[in-house]
Amino acid sequence: MGGAGQRTGAPLMPIGVMGGSFNPAHGGHRSISLFAINSLQLDAMWWLVSPGNPLKLGKDMAPLSARMASAQQQSRNSRIVATSIEKQFGTRYTVDTLRKLVAKYPKEQFIWVMGADNLEQFHQWKSWRNIARILPIAVIARPSYTGGAMTSPAMAWFRPYVRRSSHRKNWTKWSLPALVILRYKDDPRSATQIRRANPHWFDAYAKKQIRDSLLHISQI
Numbered sequence: 029m030g031g032a033g034q035r036t037g038a039p040l041m042p043i044g045v046m047g048g049s050f051n052p053a054h055g056g057h058r059s060i061s062l063f064a065i066n067s068l069q070l071d072a073m074w075w076l077v078s079p080g081n082p083l084k085l086g087k088d089m090a091p092l093s094a095r096m097a098s099a100q101q102q103s104r105n106s107r108i109v110a111t112s113i114e115k116q117f118g119t120r121y122t123v124d125t126l127r128k129l130v131a132k133y134p135k136e137q138f139i140w141v142m143g144a145d146n147l148e149q150f151h152q153w154k155s156w157r158n159i160a161r162i163l164p165i166a167v168i169a170r171p172s173y174t175g176g177a178m179t180s181p182a183m184a185w186f187r188p189y190v191r192r193s194s195h196r197k198n199w200t201k202w203s204l205p206a207l208v209i210l211r212y213k214d215d216p217r218s219a220t221q222i223r224r225a226n227p228h229w230f231d232a233y234a235k236k237q238i239r240d241s242l243l244h245i246s247q248i
Contacts, residue, residue: 040135040136040200041137042070042136043071043136043139044064044074046061046076047114047122048075049077049078049095050078050110051090052223053075053077054098054219055217057075057099061108063210063212064141064166065107068141068197068210070139071107073107073141075108077096077110079092079112088227093238094230094234096112096238096240097233111241112240116243121153122153123153123162130162130163137200138163139163141166142165143167143170144177145177146167147167147182149180151180156182157185160189160206161205164199164205164207164208165207165208166196166208166210169209170213170215171214189206190208191207193208
């Protein structure tokens with residue numbers, strides 16, 4: 029596949045894409061996203077709030093409306109956009125979502141952003157190598173999550189394609205596959221801890237009306 033920046037015409041908008049259940053979204057998601065926006069010189073970060081993660085079926089997943097509401101709350105006054113576009117696409121797997129995203133938004137140039145914990149299990153994702161051929165990937169590496177990721181099957185495959193972090197601002201010009209590792213501080217906040225402390229956290233959003241600012245639709 030050709031380079032991520034080889035499309036011609038007007039300059040494309042550099043957009044980061046981060047997927048997840050956001051069950052719930054919290055300050056750690058926001059902090060990492062703002063770090064990525066600055067590190068990669070992004071115009072925005074899009075949070076793809078998943079209708080249901082195939083790797084987390086059967087877990088204590090809150091309704092999509094509550095998770096979207098928590099994501100919108102955390103994204104206030106920032107260049108973060110929370111969206112349920114995956115539900116509109118009708119996709120369950122990241123590879124299918126990204127194909128549709130690239131087709132729907134030809135004026136944007138995307139980079140997939142994920143934590144090192146996701147890289148550790150990335151080889152379990154459907155068509156994970158194809159994901160790397162659709163978009164460049166930025167891995168946010170926090171010290172507590174880095175060890176297993178660096179020795180994972182996916183990382184073994186990625187090694188020839190790893191770019192220097194000092195070149196991170198040139199990601200729009202990279203040929204694919206391409207992966208950059210961004211070192212970030214540890215952050216103790218997690219959705220698991222929030223659910224343990226308050227299993228019914230989603231009740232606070234039960235009647236909250238939300239608007240998907242990317243899709244320009246309202247939903248409850």
